[in-house]
Amino acid sequence: MITLEKVSFTYRSGQRALQDIDLNLEGGDFIAIMGENGAGKTTLAKHLNGLLKPSQGRVLVDGDDTRKVSVARLSRKVGLVFQNPDHLLFSETVKDEVAFGLKNFGFAPEVVHNQVIRTLEALGLSEYAETSPFLLSGGERKRVALAAILATEPDYLILDEPTIGQDYQQKERLRNFILQLYSQGKAVVMITHDVEFVAESNPKVILLSQGRIVAQGPADSVLSKDELVKKASLVRPQMSRLFGELTKYGLPSDVVDVHRARILLEEKLSEAKVRVAQNS
Numbered sequence: 001m002i003t004l005e006k007v008s009f010t011y012r013s014g015q016r017a018l019q020d021i022d023l024n025l026e027g028g029d030f031i032a033i034m035g036e037n038g039a040g041k042t043t044l045a046k047h048l049n050g051l052l053k054p055s056q057g058r059v060l061v062d063g064d065d066t067r068k069v070s071v072a073r074l075s076r077k078v079g080l081v082f083q084n085p086d087h088l089l090f091s092e093t094v095k096d097e098v099a100f101g102l103k104n105f106g107f108a109p110e111v112v113h114n115q116v117i118r119t120l121e122a123l124g125l126s127e128y129a130e131t132s133p134f135l136l137s138g139g140e141r142k143r144v145a146l147a148a149i150l151a152t153e154p155d156y157l158i159l160d161e162p163t164i165g166q167d168y169q170q171k172e173r174l175r176n177f178i179l180q181l182y183s184q185g186k187a188v189v190m191i192t193h194d195v196e197f198v199a200e201s202n203p204k205v206i207l208l209s210q211g212r213i214v215a216q217g218p219a220d221s222v223l224s225k226d227e228l229v230k231k232a233s234l235v236r237p238q239m240s241r242l243f244g245e246l247t248k249y250g251l252p253s254d255v256v257d258v259h260r261a262r263i264l265l266e267e268k269l270s271e272a273k274v275r276v277a278q279n280s
């Protein structure tokens with residue numbers, strides 16, 4: 001389990017980035033962290049793997065205080081895929097890039113080889129195994145960075161803006177991947193502005209604003225509240241907005257659960273169809 005206890009963080013410049021954050025993350029969790037630019041999302045992510053240490057409060061990773069354990073040791077458990085991974089890619093081929101972390105952890109060559117093949121396949125990158133990462137498109141490079149971390153099979157996977165630059169098919173692939181990981185008992189944290197992706201995946205949402213947690217709960221519920229969504233500089237998902245509009249036509253206004261709303265909507269539709277049939 002990763003536990004944040006009353007974590008506050010101020011950069012050397014004096015910029016306050018996190019205030020009083022309490023958070024628990026355990027196997028099987030799928031959490032989306034959302035919030036405006038500068039809300040503190042990336043700063044929070046860097047606390048989860050010990051890259052940044054709290055100015056106040058503490059972060060425990062499986063009971064170890066991140067101040068007392070090396071980042072190298074933490075990185076075996078916590079995999080962080082950066083928002084802009086470009087400057088982190090440095091190998092001559094995609095295959096070497098994905099193998100790098102595994103080799104570093106001291107795995108045997110055949111284990112490294114098998115794991116690299118498997119991960120490239122899973123992320124649709126096999127055809128680029130021998131290509132230089134620098135020749136790939138932005139979206140592909142982002143997937144290479146993800147592959148390099150996934151290959152090491154961390155217990156906690158932290159993804160900073162994973163859907164940016166990914167087309168529909170790749171997003172679906174990513175969604176399935178995440179689903180597979182947390183159903184296998186890993187923990188996945190995704191930082192994102194992508195409300196539609198979140199609405200479809202329905203993780204627990206934590207809304208950050210100006211360094212503080214301002215709301216948390218199921219995506220359905222958090223993302224249907226106008227005030228909260230505005231505060232975090234987001235827009236409500238299309239489905240949620242549609243159901244909002246439909247309350248004007250008889251859909252109960254207390255419906256916040258999109259799945260329940262869908263059922264009600266189908267009922268209304270069949271009623272309407274019956275009426276039309278009766279009138280003709």
Ligand SMILES: Nc1ncnc2c1ncn2[C@@H]1O[C@H](COP(=O)(O)OP(=O)(O)OP(=O)(O)O)[C@@H](O)[C@H]1O
Binds near residue numbers: 015
């Ligand atoms: N290295 C740094 N030195 C000083 N201030 C920083 C540093 N990195 C971030 N900040 C400041 O800390 C605050 C939080 O930044 P952070 O990068 O965590 O935001 P974010 O929520 O990830 O934003 P975005 O959506 O733009 O990625 C911002 O006010 C930012 O300007």
Ligand SMILES: [Mg+2]
Binds near residue numbers: 042043160
């Ligand atoms: Mg960020």
